[in-house]
Amino acid sequence: MSARLVPAAGDRTGRRPDVPLRITVDGEPVDGVAGQTLAGVLLAAGRRTWRRGPSGAPRGVFCGIGACFDCLLTVNGVRDVRACRRRARDGDAVATQSRDAR
Numbered sequence: 001m002s003a004r005l006v007p008a009a010g011d012r013t014g015r016r017p018d019v020p021l022r023i024t025v026d027g028e029p030v031d032g033v034a035g036q037t038l039a040g041v042l043l044a045a046g047r048r049t050w051r052r053g054p055s056g057a058p059r060g061v062f063c064g065i066g067a068c069f070d071c072l073l074t075v076n077g078v079r080d081v082r083a084c085r086r087r088a089r090d091g092d093a094v095a096t097q098s099r100d101a102r
């Protein structure tokens, strides 16, 4: 399987590769571009998982459409934000979370 990238001009998500942004994830800087979701920024940075479920199994993006809640993060102090539904904004402070960390 090969990677497929929709040209930015035809990308209906509004991705803007010419507008960089930087978020922090557990204090580490991660770069993305405007229009990406938080999940998109994390996946593009090579992070496939960012939390643990109740069994200890790694979790990240599963459905990618906001239905499964596997991709939860704390964003700017707000818990349980779905990374696949929330667009990244420059300066977002993201923290990984696990169910046992409440």
Ligand code: FES
Pocket (backbone or CB within 6 Å): 060, 061, 062, 063, 064, 065, 066, 067, 068, 069, 070, 071, 072, 082, 083, 084, 085
């Ligand atoms: S990946 Fe399923 S809700 Fe985000």
